[in-house]
Amino acid sequence: MNLLEVDGLGSGYQSIPILRDVSFYVVEGEFLGILGHNGMGKSTLLKTISGEIKATSGTISLGGTDVTAMPAHKRARSGIGFVPQGRRIFPGLTVRENLEVAALAAGKSPAVVDEVLKSFPRLMPILDRAGAVLSGGEQQILALARCLCGGPRLILLDEPTEGIQPSIRAEIIDLLKELGQKHAFAMVLVEQNEQFLSSLCERTYVCEKGRLKEPEFVADGIG
Numbered sequence: 001m002n003l004l005e006v007d008g009l010g011s012g013y014q015s016i017p018i019l020r021d022v023s024f025y026v027v028e029g030e031f032l033g034i035l036g037h038n039g040m041g042k043s044t045l046l047k048t049i050s051g052e053i054k055a056t057s058g059t060i061s062l063g064g065t066d067v068t069a070m071p072a073h074k075r076a077r078s079g080i081g082f083v084p085q086g087r088r089i090f091p092g093l094t095v096r097e098n099l100e101v102a103a104l105a106a107g108k109s110p111a112v113v114d115e116v117l118k119s120f121p122r123l124m125p126i127l128d129r130a131g132a133v134l135s136g137g138e139q140q141i142l143a144l145a146r147c148l149c150g151g152p153r154l155i156l157l158d159e160p161t162e163g164i165q166p167s168i169r170a171e172i173i174d175l176l177k178e179l180g181q182k183h184a185f186a187m188v189l190v191e192q193n194e195q196f197l198s199s200l201c202e203r204t205y206v207c208e209k210g211r212l213k214e215p216e217f218v219a220d221g222i223g
């Protein structure tokens, strides 16, 4: 059975339609790529799956359960983890506090933080550092750790390479591969960087003007 099934999905902002008739699936443990230029609707797609914005048509199912009408916090507890563009780290909280807040919000025991940290040795020396002073790469790694505190079955990851140096990109690729094997989650990865996606995903769609195109279009790709 597919972990995620999206069928005929539409959504937008106020009366402006952005996504149109989007359909795709993700199998258990798969990393699926979505490639696209600025403003094509990639973030809107992830926000609609996470429940941050409402679907205006179509359905979203997770593990066979229709979650289309479910509010965002319930989707998160059903196993949909979201790492948004810009990462939304709390700047006034330390690295550890950012993780503790995430565990609390997910209804998990505080012990989950130390468990998750075992997979993030890079964060250990900076646990008492404020979110505000972290580098882009450190913020991205913290955002991934924060997402894992909720025990996701599916992670929606929005432009992880944005504002990140090439050397850290390679580190993030290795980290995602390692985390995927260890924690057995699937992922929908949105990016403008085709090379990054091809390092991690066997299947990639192109998002263009709110629609997804079939994987063979990747050959003409961007990034």
Ligand SMILES: Nc1ncnc2c1ncn2[C@@H]1O[C@H](COP(=O)(O)OP(=O)(O)OP(=O)(O)O)[C@@H](O)[C@H]1O
Pocket: 013, 016, 018, 036, 037, 038, 039, 040, 041, 042, 043, 044, 045, 085, 192
């Ligand atoms: N809150 C909003 N209100 C109105 N329109 C919005 C809002 N957020 C995004 N849009 C519009 O929706 C369209 C798709 O935006 P979206 O952020 O999904 O694109 P994207 O592919 O993720 O681009 P980027 O790579 O720049 O993040 C754009 O035309 C954008 O201007």
